[in-house]
Amino acid sequence: MSADDLVPQKVEAILNPGRMLSDGIPYPDFAAARALDDLAEWLPFWADTAGRYEALGREAIEAGDRVSGGEWLWHASLSWHYGQLMWFHEPERREHGQHKKVEMYKLAAPHLVAPAERVEIEFESTVIPGYLRLPAGPGPHPCAVLIGGLESTKEESYHFEALCHRRGLATFAFDGPGQGEMYFDVKLCADFHRYTSAVLDAIAPRPEVDSDRIGVLGRSLGGYYAMQSAALDKRLKSCVAWGGFSDMSDFDGMPPHTRGGFVYVSGFEDLDEGRAYLQETFDLSQSIGDLRCPTLLIQGFHDPIFPPHQTDLLRAGLAHNPLAEIVVELDGDHCCHNMGPVVRPRMADYLARNLRE
Amino acid sequence: MSADDLVPQKVEAILNPGRMLSDGIPYPDFAAARALDDLAEWLPFWADTAGRYEALGREAIEAGDRVSGGEWLWHASLSWHYGQLMWFHEPERREHGQHKKVEMYKLAAPHLVAPAERVEIEFESTVIPGYLRLPAGPGPHPCAVLIGGLESTKEESYHFEALCHRRGLATFAFDGPGQGEMYFDVKLCADFHRYTSAVLDAIAPRPEVDSDRIGVLGRSLGGYYAMQSAALDKRLKSCVAWGGFSDMSDFDGMPPHTRGGFVYVSGFEDLDEGRAYLQETFDLSQSIGDLRCPTLLIQGFHDPIFPPHQTDLLRAGLAHNPLAEIVVELDGDHCCHNMGPVVRPRMADYLARNLRE
Structure with a gap:
C-alpha cells in the first residue's frame, strides 16, 4: 500500500x-x-x-x-x-x-x-530556523520554547505566543526535523531532542533570555518531542505536552491522512516502510524516566490520533515524577482543539507559573 | 402595533x-x-x-x-x-x-x-461609566474614544481596543444614553454629543492622554453619534463612523428586532410613538456641516439597517469636507462585520495615522 x-x-x-x-x-x-x-x-x-x-x-x-x-x-x-x-x-x-x-x-x-526576530541556528550540516519574540518590559525574560507537530510549524503559533507574551514569557518557536523549513533538509526523526538542545545552546546565552527559566511546549507530535527534550536536557525547567503519545503502536488506528502525513514527512513513499520506521524509532519509554521537571500533559479523551491507550502508557511512564500532571479533558478532541479558549490559557499559565522567579 | x-x-x-x-x-x-x-x-x-x-x-x-x-x-x-x-x-x-x-x-x-481603569463621570443627574486603557510605553498617548450602538456597549470593544493599543492609541469606551449601564438612567436621545463632550472634559486633562490627539470612533448607531460629536466638539481631531446613517427615514425597512430595539432603548412601548420620536429627533444634517476633521465612514453595501440611501445622505452632508473619506464595501453587511479582519485594522490604522504627532 x-x-x-x-x-x-x-x-x-x-x-x-x-x-x-x-x-x-x-x-x-x-x-x-x-x-x-x-x-x-x-x-x-x-x-x-x-x-x-x-x-x-x-x-x-x-x-x-x-x-x-x-x-x-x-x-x-x-x-x-x-x-x-x-x-x-x-x-x-x-x-x-x-x-x-x-x-x-x-x-x-x-x-x-511584538516583533519576531528570525534566528538561524547552524547545526551539523543544516540550519534550524526559529523566531524569538519578547514580552513587554525589561528582560531578561523567562522563555517558552515552542515545538510544532506533524504539520504544525513555527508560523502557526503566533496566537499562542501572544498568550505567553501577555504572561511575561518570551517565546522561541522553531522548525525541527520533518517540520516546515527543515523538512527539506532533515526528515522526521526520533532524536529530535538534539535539535532542541541546539536551540538552547543558541538562545540561553541571549541577554534577553533568562537561561535559568526556559521551558518547552510541544503540540501533538511535538508533545513527544517536548517530553523527550525536557527529559534529556536539564536546562528545560518546565514542560507542557499539548497532546502526546508514547509510541507508534496505535499507528494503524490513526486517520488515513495522518498516517499518510507521518510517512511523507519521514521521507518514505511506502506505507509499510514508513510504519516500520516510526514504530522502531519512536519510543518515549527510553527517556521519560529522566523527565523530572514540572510537566503538564493535556489529552483529549476523544483524540482519534493519540487514543487513551497512549495516555495510559504516558501515565505509567510519568509515575516516577511527582511534579507531573496529566489532564484528560473528557470532551476534548485531538489536542483539545475544540476547547481552545479553556485549555490554551491554562497551558500558558502553567509555563508562566513554573518559570516565575 | x-x-x-x-x-x-x-x-x-x-x-x-x-x-x-x-x-x-x-x-x-x-x-x-x-x-x-x-x-x-x-x-x-x-x-x-x-x-x-x-x-x-x-x-x-x-x-x-x-x-x-x-x-x-x-x-x-x-x-x-x-x-x-x-x-x-x-x-x-x-x-x-x-x-x-x-x-x-x-x-x-x-x-x-492592558488593565481597564473604570472612570465614572458625573454629568447632570447621572453618571457616565467608561473604561480607560493605555498602550505600552510612556505617555501621554493619543486616545480613541469608542462609542457603541443600539445594543453594543463598552464591554464589547475589548478586541477593537487591542487593535488600537497595538497602534499606540489609548482607548476610552463608554456607555451613553440608551446604552448598557446608562439605559437605566437616560434613554436613547439625539443629543448624545453632550455626553461625549462630558467624556472629553474628564479624560482630556488626564496626564496619560494627549489632549490634542483625541479621536472618536462610533459603531452602527454610534457612527451617528461619532459624527455628531466630532462636528460639535472640536477637541475631537479625527472621526470614524463604523457604519452610519443620517436620519430615520428608512426606519420601516429595518429588520423587526432592530426596530423593536430602537423603540425599547428610547423608552417607548408603542412602535408608532417610538418611530415618531426617532424620526423627529435624529437628523445629522443639522450638525454634519460642522464636521471638518479627517473623517472615515465605512459602509457595507448590503447593510439591511442603514441602506445605500443613508450613505447618499451622508455623502451629500460630507461634501463640504475635503478630509472625509467614504468607503462602501460592496461585499459588506451591517458595519461590514462579515469583513472584520479587513475593515477593523483599517479603521484602527486611520485613527492612528490621523492622531500621530
Missing part, C-alpha cells in the same frame, strides 16, 4: 474549526473554505485568500501602516499554511505552499507586535 | 457570526449557540456559558493566574452581552443580563492586559 492512497477525500477531513480558528484563521475565510464543494478546491482557495492578504499587507506597509501590514502578511502565511498542510499527495504544490508560508512570515516578522 | 410584536423568531435572526467572532466569542460557543433548536434556549445557553467562564475566571484569579482570570471573566461578560442583546421582549431578563455583563467586566477590568 502506498502512502498516496491515504489522501484525504473530503473537505471535512481536513477542516478543523477549533484548531484553525484558535490559531488565527478569520471566521469569514473558514466559513468560505467549509462551503467548498470539492477538496480539490481547497489549496487554490487558500492560495487566493493568501494572495489577497499579501496584497493588503504589502500596501499597508508601503503606506506606513506597519501593524496591519504585519498582521495581514501573517494572515497570508497562515492561509498558505492551512492550504498546504495535508497536501501530501501533491508534493510540489505542498512545497510551494510551504515556501510561500515561510516567505510571508519572514516579511511579516519585523512588523509584528 | 406594539414593539413587543417585533421580537426575533429564530436563532438565525440574532446570530451574527462576523460580529460575534470578531468581538471575541470563541468559536466553540458560537457553534453551540448556532445549533440551538429554539430561540427560547438562547439566553439560557449564554447564561450557562457565562457561568462556566465566571467560575474559571474566579478560580484562576484565586490561583494567581490573573491574565487568564481577567480574560475568562471578560468572556463571561461577553457571553452575557450576546445572551441579552436582543432580548427586548423580556425586559427583566434582559436587565439581569445587562447587570451581569457589567459585573463580570468590572471584575475582569484590573486583570486585563
